[in-house]
Amino acid sequence: MLAVGASGEEDPEKAEVDTSPVVRIEHAESMDYKVTIQSFGEVIPLETTRLSAQVSGEVISWNPKFIAGGLVKRGEILFSIEKDTYEAAVLQAEAELSQAQAALIEEQARAEVAKRESKNIPASQVSDLYLRKPQILSAKAAVKSAEARLKMAQRDLNNCDVAAPYNALVIARDIGTGEYVNRGAQVGVINNIETAEVRFSIAGFDTAFLPTILADQEAMVINKGVKTFSRKGTISRDIGIIDQSTRMSQIVVTIDDPYGLNANTPALKFGSYVEVNIEGQTLQNVYRLPQDLVTKNTVWVVDQDNKLQPREVQVIREEGSFFIINSGIQHHDRIVMTLPEYPQKGMKVRIASEVKEPPLVANQSK
Structure with missing residues (x-):
C-alpha cells in the first residue's frame, strides 16, 4: 500500500495590529x-416732559404732528393760543414805559434847573430835596417797573406759541382747537428723542472684568428681531448702587438720535429689549x-x-x-x-x- 502524504502551505505570519484609539x-x-461683557436692558427716554400751558386762553391751532406717535423737531410749534389779549398787554406796557421815561426826562430837567439855581443861594439852604434827587430816583424806579411789566407782557405773548424744547416723540395730546386752557394745565406728554438710555445689570462675576474707566467707553446695542440691527452707544455712568434683590450693579448706556430723525437709520424704539455688549479688560x-x-x-x-x-x-x-x-x-x-x-x-x-x-x-x- 502506498501512503501519500500531503502538506498544505504554511500561513504567513500575521502582521501586528495597533489597536490604540x-x-x-x-x-x-x-x-x-x-473680554466682551454681555447684558440686556430696555430702551428708555433720557427725559419725559409733561407740557403745561404758560398762559390762559383759547387754542386756535395745533401742529398736525402734535399727536400720539408724531415726531417733532426742536423749536417746532406744537400749538398756539389766541394772542389778542396779550398783544394788547404788550402795547399797554410799552405806553406805560414811554410815560415813565418821559417823567424821568422831565425830572432830570428840573434837577438841572435846581442845580443851576443853587449856586445863587446859601449852601445851607441846598438840600437833596431841593436838587430833586428823590424825585429822580422815583422816576428811575418807575421806568424799571414799566420795563419789567413790558418784559412780562412780552413773555406772555411769546408763550402763546408753545414750541418743542427738543427733538421729541409725542406720547399724548390733551387739547383741541377751540378749547380754553388755563395757565399751568397739562396739555400733552413728549419724550426726548435726541438721546435714549439703556440701563443694564452687571453680575458680580463680570465686575472684575470691567474696564478701569467706564465713562465714555463705546458699547454696541443690538436690537434682535425679524430685522436685527445694531447701534453704537456710549457708557455714560454707573448708577452707583447694588440692587438688593439681584446683587447686581447697573450701568447706563446712551444712544444719540435713537429714532433716526437726523440720519437714515432704523428707529430704536422706547420699550425695546436689547442686547448690550461692551469691551472689558484684556486678559x-x-x-x-x-x-x-x-x-x-x-x-x-x-x-x-x-x-x-x-x-x-x-x-x-x-x-x-x-x-x-x-x-x-x-x-x-x-x-x-x-x-x-x-x-x-x-x-x-x-x-x-x-x-x-x-x-x-x-x-x-x-
Missing part, C-alpha cells in the same frame, strides 16, 4: 484676549477652549510618548460656548479634541494626522 489634537495657543496669556473639552476642570492632552494625560485647569471666565483658561496648560500642548470612550491616564493613543490609511485594493474577479 485614534484621537484628533490641536496645539494650545496662548493669546491676549479682549494676557490665556487659552480659549470649547466647553465640551473641559470636564470637572480637567483637560486631556497627549504627551511626547503619545499617551493621554489629564491636566487640571483654572477657568476664569465663560463666554458663549467657550471657557477662558489661565493656568493648567502650556503653549503648544497637544489638546485632545476627540476623546476615547473611556480615557485613562497613560493610555496609548495614535494621532489622527499621523495614522496612515491602508491603500484601497480593487476587487478582482476571474
Whole structure:
C-alpha cells in the first residue's frame, strides 16, 4: 500500500495590529484676549416732559404732528393760543414805559434847573430835596417797573406759541382747537428723542472684568428681531448702587438720535429689549477652549510618548460656548479634541494626522 502524504502551505505570519484609539489634537495657543461683557436692558427716554400751558386762553391751532406717535423737531410749534389779549398787554406796557421815561426826562430837567439855581443861594439852604434827587430816583424806579411789566407782557405773548424744547416723540395730546386752557394745565406728554438710555445689570462675576474707566467707553446695542440691527452707544455712568434683590450693579448706556430723525437709520424704539455688549479688560496669556473639552476642570492632552494625560485647569471666565483658561496648560500642548470612550491616564493613543490609511485594493474577479 502506498501512503501519500500531503502538506498544505504554511500561513504567513500575521502582521501586528495597533489597536490604540485614534484621537484628533490641536496645539494650545496662548493669546491676549479682549473680554466682551454681555447684558440686556430696555430702551428708555433720557427725559419725559409733561407740557403745561404758560398762559390762559383759547387754542386756535395745533401742529398736525402734535399727536400720539408724531415726531417733532426742536423749536417746532406744537400749538398756539389766541394772542389778542396779550398783544394788547404788550402795547399797554410799552405806553406805560414811554410815560415813565418821559417823567424821568422831565425830572432830570428840573434837577438841572435846581442845580443851576443853587449856586445863587446859601449852601445851607441846598438840600437833596431841593436838587430833586428823590424825585429822580422815583422816576428811575418807575421806568424799571414799566420795563419789567413790558418784559412780562412780552413773555406772555411769546408763550402763546408753545414750541418743542427738543427733538421729541409725542406720547399724548390733551387739547383741541377751540378749547380754553388755563395757565399751568397739562396739555400733552413728549419724550426726548435726541438721546435714549439703556440701563443694564452687571453680575458680580463680570465686575472684575470691567474696564478701569467706564465713562465714555463705546458699547454696541443690538436690537434682535425679524430685522436685527445694531447701534453704537456710549457708557455714560454707573448708577452707583447694588440692587438688593439681584446683587447686581447697573450701568447706563446712551444712544444719540435713537429714532433716526437726523440720519437714515432704523428707529430704536422706547420699550425695546436689547442686547448690550461692551469691551472689558484684556486678559494676557490665556487659552480659549470649547466647553465640551473641559470636564470637572480637567483637560486631556497627549504627551511626547503619545499617551493621554489629564491636566487640571483654572477657568476664569465663560463666554458663549467657550471657557477662558489661565493656568493648567502650556503653549503648544497637544489638546485632545476627540476623546476615547473611556480615557485613562497613560493610555496609548495614535494621532489622527499621523495614522496612515491602508491603500484601497480593487476587487478582482476571474
